[in-house]
Amino acid sequence: MADFAIRAVGLSKQYRIGQLLRRHDTLRDQISSAAKALVHGDLKRTPPEMIWALEDVSFEIDQGEIVGIIGRNGAGKTTLLRLLSRISEPTAGYADVRGRLRSLLEVGTGFHGELTGRENIYLNGAILGMRRTEVNRKFDEIVEFSGVEKFLDTPVKRYSSGMYVRLAFAVAAHLEPEILIVDEVLAVGDAAFQKRCLGKMETIGRSGRTVVFVSHSMPTVTRLCSRAILLDGGHVVADGPTESIVARYLQADLGTTARREWPEPGSRPGDDVARLRSVTVVGADGQPVEAADLREPVGIELAFDVISQREPITPMIAVYNEQGVHAFNALDPDPRWERPQPPGRYRSCAWIPGNLLNEGSYIVSVFLNTVGHGKTVKHVAATEIVSFQVADLGAGPSAKGTFGQPWGGVISPLLEWTIDTEGVETIRERSHL
C-alpha cells in the first residue's frame, strides 16, 4: 500500500483584507491612525477585516499520484500551493509532507538578467534547492533540453523570451524531489515547447513522484492527472477522478456555460442600482451557441434591470482564454450610458467580430459600472460567468488559411496583406475578400 505524500488536515489561511488591497502600510499610516484613535478617545484598535482564503481544507495525496487542483480565480488554489510550499504559513490546521517538496510557482525564479545562461543555471538550481554537485552532473542534459548551447555565455537579458523560458524550464525539469508542485508554468512558451514540457511532466509522474498541478487548462489537467480536487471559495467541493471533476467544474454552478440566468429576483447579482438577469453567448443569428466558427461573430448578451436612476451605468465585458490570459476588456460606448437611465429592463449585446479570436475556450466576466468622477463603482461584477468555444468549423478566409496544424497565438486576426511584385511599378492593393 502506498504511503501518503501529503496529508492536509483542516488547513486554513486568513488574510487581512487590507493586506490584499493596500500592500504595505507606511509609518505615517500607523502614526495617523494612532493619532485618530487618541483624538476619538478610542484606544481599542478596530479589528481589521479578515477574509478566509482557505478554510478547513483536508485531503490526502498518495505517493506517486498526479493530482490537479482546479477552480476559478480566487478559489484558493494559489494559496494552497503557497502553504504546501512553505512560502506562507497557515493560520490554522496543518499538512504533513513526506519527502522533499519543491515548488515551481513561476518559471525562472531568481533568474538574473545580468548573469549569463551558464551562471543562471547554477543560480536557479541553488534557489530551487539543487546541490552544486547535482547541477554539475545534470548540466549537459539541462543545456541540451533548453537548446540554448550557443548562448550559454550571453547574459540572459539579451535572450528572446522563448529562449529564457526554455532555459528556465530546463533547470526546473531536472529537479528530482519526491513531491513536485507546479502552478500554471506550462502557460508559457510556444506550442512545440509546451508539448515537450507536458511530456516531461508525464515522465516525472511515471517515475513514481508525486505531482500537484494547478491549471486553468482543462485539457492539460485531463491529460496529466488521474485525480482532481475542485476548490471554490476556499473549500474543497469535489475530489475524485479527473474526468468527472472537470465535467462538474465546467457544467455546474462553479463552472461556466454559454448561458446563465437568475430567475429569482433575490439571487440576481447586483445592488440597488442595477441587477443582472442573464448573460448569454449568441451566434450571428441571435441564438445561444456553445461553439462558434472562428470566422463568425460571437455576441455576449447582457440582460439586466436598472432599478434606480441614481447613477449612470455602463455595461462591460472582460474576456479570458483558457490559460487565464486576459484577452481584452470592452465597454459599451453608446452615449446613452453617460446619463442615468430610467428603471426598466435592458438588453445590451457586445459583438466580438469574426476572425479575431483564435481557436480555444474563452471565459467571460460581466460588469455594470458607474464610470467617471475619478472612480469606478461596480454595481454588478459577475466573474467567469459564461464561456464559449471558438473552433475552425467552416471554410473561407482566415488568418491560418489552409494551414492544418494547431495555430499559435491568443488572437488570430485576418489581416490585409499588400503584395509588391518585383518589376511592377505600383503596389496593387489586394481586393477585399
Next chain:
Amino acid sequence: MSTTVTPDPRDPAQRVFRVKPSRPFFSLDIRELLRYHELLYVLVWRDVRVRYKQTALGVLWAVIQPLAAMVIFSIIFGHLAGIQSPYGVPYPLFVFTGLLPWQYFAACLSSSTQSVVGNANLVTKVYFPRLIVPLAAVCSPVIDFLCAFCVLLGLFVFYSYPPHWHAIAIPVFLGMALLTAFGVGLWLSALNTRYRDIPYLLPFITQIWFFLTPVIYPVTMVPQRWHWVIALNPMSGVVDGFRWAVLGKGLPHYGVYALSALVGVCLTTSGLWYFKRAERTFADVI
C-alpha cells in the same frame, strides 16, 4: 514488494515535515540553515558578480570609494578642522583605518535594508530559510572590504609604517563588525517589509551613526568617564579596536570592546527574534 523495509527516518525521501502555524523564535532551526549553505554562497556570489556589472571601472570602485573619502576627510578634518591623530600616526592613515570597518558596516546597512524586499521574487515563490537573505547581505560587502584592505597595505608601504603583531586581532573585530551589521540588518530588513519608509530614513541613520562613531576623531578626544556612553554604540568598539589592531599604537580599551560586543550580541538576539516573528508574513505583505 514482498519484503517490508522499515523507512529510515533520516532518509530525506521519507522524512515527514509538518506545515503548521509556527511559534516565533523557537523555530530557529540551525540545521535547516546549514542544509541551505549552498544557497548562501550562491546569493553572495550573485551580489558580488552583479554589483559592478556595466560599470566602466568595475571592482576599482571598491578601492576608489574609501580612498576618496580618506582624501576628503583628511582635507576637511585633518587640515581645516585640525583634528590631531594620536601617537603621531599620519592623519590619512588614521582616518583610513577607521573608514575600513565603517564603510563595510554602512554597506551592510543599505544592502540589508533592501535584502528581503529586493528578493521578493524569491521570497514569494520558493521556500528557503529566510535568514539566508540578510545573512547574504552582510557577507557580500566583505569582498569590498578585502579590496580596500589591500589599499591599506599599500598605504603602509607609502608611509613606511611598520605593521604590528596586534594585527592578529583583526579577525576578532571584523567578526564583531559582522555580528553588529547582521543584528541591525535583521531589524532593518524585516521592518522594511512593513514600512517602506526605512530606505528614506537610512541616509540619516547612517550619517548620524557615522559621527557618533570614532572614525574621524580618536576615542581619546572623549573624556575617559564618557567612554561607556561611546561604547554603547557597538561600532565604537569595532572601529577603535580595528584601529588599535592595525596601527599597534596606544592602549586597548578592553572595557569599550566588551561593552560594544555585548550590545552587538543583544542587537543580533533581538533582531533574530523580530525577524523570525516578521518572516511568517513576509510572503503576504511584500
